[in-house]
């Protein structure tokens with residue numbers, strides 16, 4: 001557990017592909033926040049989706065972070081080794097009458113949904129009568145996903161409001177716009193939403209720094225923190241997304257990936273890459289070279305208070 005008051009952040013890459021420049025920005029900013037506050041930035045490998053985890057990627061991610069001069073504590077958390085903790089959290093939610101088994105197929109979901117939420121159709125609660133528990137459905141029944149009763153969470157804890165360090169106030173009606181979301185998938189894998197909450201709470205993370213694309217997950221995660229009894233959920237700081245010249249989000253799946261961190265590090269020194277990121281944030285001249293420590297020193301909140309920034313090649 002974290003000593004009270006110690007800043008604890010984290011950087012949590014998925015080993016599904018090499019880091020791109022957006023991931024690098026998240027890593028260096030998360031590291032900088034902790035560095036500036038005399039706290040620590042943990043490293044967590046989010047490899048729950050084993051099928052999408054590629055061999056060798058994890059090692060390359062660690063090497064890239066090290067090349068940038070970002071040091072992390074040695075006890076790297078690996079999600080694939082955390083199943084028992086997720087099971088315990090699931091059981092707690094079941095005991096609290098918050099979980100049911102959903103048997104809907106993808107086609108059922110698409111057909112029944114009146115409108116699309118952030119992550120596909122908003123689920124209407126068709127399977128709510130299939131409560132999981134001693135007198136209900138077995139949580140390990142085949143071919144079911146497990147969903148959490150968002151209506152009950154909001155009834156108990158209110159509809160969360162996120163006061164984001166850089167993106168301002170964010171809220172939405174979780175019941176109407178998200179619906180009962182999946183906490184364990186049909187294939188038995190724990191869902192991202194549950195795993196990150198369990199891990200952040202376990203590690204005493206008190207600020208989550210990550211890309212703006214995850215901002216809309218934050219209200220759900222706050223609800224789960226409350227449901228799992230975390231008295232002090234983390235605060236959030238969502239980074240601007242990095243867009244290409246056409247305004248599209250850079251992603252690991254981009255067909256052409258000149259913006260992979262590895263590629264950049266092959267043609268420019270780490271201080272040059274960090275200097276370029278700082279330049280894109282308007283805090284360094286073009287061509288600047290900075291160390292991770294200098295990056296941290298020049299960073300300020302105003303530089304990050306924007307929804308996106310445009311990538312220019314180094």
Ligand SMILES: [Zn+2]
Pocket residue numbers: 101102103104125126127
């Ligand atoms: Zn269902």
